Amino acid sequence: MTNNQIMFFIFSAVIVIFSILTVTSRRILRAATFLLFVLVSTAGLYFMLRFNFLAAIQLTLYAGGIVVLIIFSILLTSQVGAKLELPGLSKKIYALIAAAAGAALCIWTILQYNFPRTSIESGRTSIDDIGKALTSTGKYGYALPFEVISILLLAAMIGSIVIAKKRKD
Amino acid sequence: MASTNIYDNFVTSLTQSIHNGLYSSMSPTWALITELAIIGFVFLMFYALVGLFLVYAERKVCAFMQNRVGPNRVGKYGIFQTIADFIKLLMKELVVIKNSDKLLFTLAPFIIIIASFMAVAAIPFAKGLHAIDFDIGILYVIAVSSLGVVGVLLAGWSSNNKYSLIGAMRSGAQIISYELSVGMSLLTIVILAGTMQFSEIVQGQEFGWFIFKGHIPAVIAFLIFLIASTAETNRGPFDLAEAESELTAGFHTEYSGIKFAFFFLAEYMNMFLVASIGATIFLGGWMPFHVSGWIGFNQVMDYIPPTFWYLGKTGFIIFLMMWFKWTFPRLRIDQLLTLEWKYLLPINLFNILLMAFIVLMGWHF
Numbered sequence: 365m366t367n368n369q370i371m372f373f374i375f376s377a378v379i380v381i382f383s384i385l386t387v388t389s390r391r392i393l394r395a396a397t398f399l400l401f402v403l404v405s406t407a408g409l410y411f412m413l414r415f416n417f418l419a420a421i422q423l424t425l426y427a428g429g430i431v432v433l434i435i436f437s438i439l440l441t442s443q444v445g446a447k448l449e450l451p452g453l454s455k456k457i458y459a460l461i462a463a464a465a466g467a468a469l470c471i472w473t474i475l476q477y478n479f480p481r482t483s484i485e486s487g488r489t490s491i492d493d494i495g496k497a498l499t500s501t502g503k504y505g506y507a508l509p510f511e512v513i514s515i516l517l518l519a520a521m522i523g524s525i526v527i528a529k530k531r532k533d
Numbered sequence: 534m535a536s537t538n539i540y541d542n543f544v545t546s547l548t549q550s551i552h553n554g555l556y557s558s559m560s561p562t563w564a565l566i567t568e569l570a571i572i573g574f575v576f577l578m579f580y581a582l583v584g585l586f587l588v589y590a591e592r593k594v595c596a597f598m599q600n601r602v603g604p605n606r607v608g609k610y611g612i613f614q615t616i617a618d619f620i621k622l623l624m625k626e627l628v629v630i631k632n633s634d635k636l637l638f639t640l641a642p643f644i645i646i647i648a649s650f651m652a653v654a655a656i657p658f659a660k661g662l663h664a665i666d667f668d669i670g671i672l673y674v675i676a677v678s679s680l681g682v683v684g685v686l687l688a689g690w691s692s693n694n695k696y697s698l699i700g701a702m703r704s705g706a707q708i709i710s711y712e713l714s715v716g717m718s719l720l721t722i723v724i725l726a727g728t729m730q731f732s733e734i735v736q737g738q739e740f741g742w743f744i745f746k747g748h749i750p751a752v753i754a755f756l757i758f759l760i761a762s763t764a765e766t767n768r769g770p771f772d773l774a775e776a777e778s779e780l781t782a783g784f785h786t787e788y789s790g791i792k793f794a795f796f797f798l799a800e801y802m803n804m805f806l807v808a809s810i811g812a813t814i815f816l817g818g819w820m821p822f823h824v825s826g827w828i829g830f831n832q833v834m835d836y837i838p839p840t841f842w843y844l845g846k847t848g849f850i851i852f853l854m855m856w857f858k859w860t861f862p863r864l865r866i867d868q869l870l871t872l873e874w875k876y877l878l879p880i881n882l883f884n885i886l887l888m889a890f891i892v893l894m895g896w897h898f
Contacts, residue, residue: 431683435690
């Protein structure tokens with residue numbers, strides 16, 4: 365086994381174990397912490413593939429941003445030691461069906477795709493290329509999606525400010 | 534003319550000879566593991582030493598600012614004071630709290646330590662002397678150091694103590710807001726440097742550090758970086774997460790013994806980290822002070838080893854941050870947020886535009 369394979373198995377094991385713990389833990393803050401480990405290990409996989417930029421973004425956005433937001437909202441609402449109630453049987457069955465359907469769809473898609481060898485060497489995506497792709501309008505340019513997301517974010521921010529601001533009447 | 538530094542070959546040949554020696558004496562896998570272990574060990578030692586020294590320096594600087602003598606009993610000038618303190622901390626009882634989430638309570642100090650430990654890996658100490666040289670160096674450091682806030686929040690919540698929780702919330706809000714300013718001020722210099730790789734950034738400052746090269750916007754960015762990074766490390770006038778008079782000790786009130794030592798060490802390591810990033814980005818890192826064309830002067834400067842330059846610049850920024858801490862009064866939480874969102878952020882955005890304009894027109898040195 366090569367070193368890369370060993371690292372891959374370590375990361376995968378962490379991802380699988382902590383994913384399961386995330387959904388089975390009955391303490392909500394522990395679940396959020398386990399989710400953090402899953403996201404950090406995913407970033408580790410990206411580092412292994414030498415997609416450094418993607419890995420750093422994964423760390424900043426998911427681990428540093430989204431998990432922190434989740435923890436913040438838990439801190440504001442939850443009590444130490446409070447355990448979540450177990451869901452009823454019908455809920456469990458529906459959740460199982462939904463999860464199985466999602467997993468089946470993903471696995472089927474992955475198996476159908478035959479992963480052709482790309483000519484691009486991994487780890488050669490420079491920041492220059494990413495920056496140019498984000499702002500170009502031509503082929504493989506992401507200017508339009510980038511702008512659409514910006515407008516969506518702006519709308520969300522204005523909306524939240526309007527909701528949060530108290531009316532003076 | 535690119536000057537060749539006499540110390541460059543030394544570092545490169547040292548690391549190369551260790552590398553070759555390991556790979557010739559054992560299988561590649563074990564050689565790699567041994568290398569990883571050596572690097573980890575070196576960083577751990579470095580960590581402990583820097584932590585001990587910085588605590589001593591802080592107490593001496595504080596004493597100097599307040600016209601006192603400071604630690605002066607253990608060893609000459611009290612230099613062994615922090616070692617004695619550390620031994621005392623190791624022997625303290627680890628208090629276990631009832632009705633707390635013990636797993637998260639134990640985990641929190643480790644998350645904070647690991648976050649700053651990962652970030653140190655990208656810092657260049659001399660030419661070729663860094664654990665890893667990413668092409669996205671700055672982004673990596675920002676990304677990794679943003680993980681530390683999770684530890685602070687978990688520590689505050691799992692202590693099951695209202696002071697801890699308030700401290701953690703304040704600290705969380707503070708770190709998240711000021712991270713923006715730190716990132717943007719670094720981005721200003723990335724525009725000037727044209728790269729995010731630490732080794733290339735340092736190389737780009739061979740004839741003039743970026744704070745001189747980028748003149749006005751670079752100086753503004755440096756000031757913003759100093760303010761924001763002091764806030765991000767929960768220090769100085771921004772230490773309201775652990776404001777003693779209001780919150781006893783904030784998020785680490787309930788911690789004792791070695792777990793408290795972890796928080797303590799992480800605070801000083803974060804300060805060191807932030808200072809070394811500032812030194813590398815703005816003040817040239819390990820690059821000696823060169824003036825283009827003055828060949829004799831440049832050679833004299835080259836005789837000072839690069840690591841000394843690096844440590845000197847880092848020490849200068851650390852001294853500035855300690856100076857802040859012991860001279861300015863603590864801010865209120867609303868003042869803190871006003872400073873970030875109403876002043877630093879708009880100035881920063883404008884500054885980035887200014888820097889882009891100056892780089893575009895070629896008005897930098």
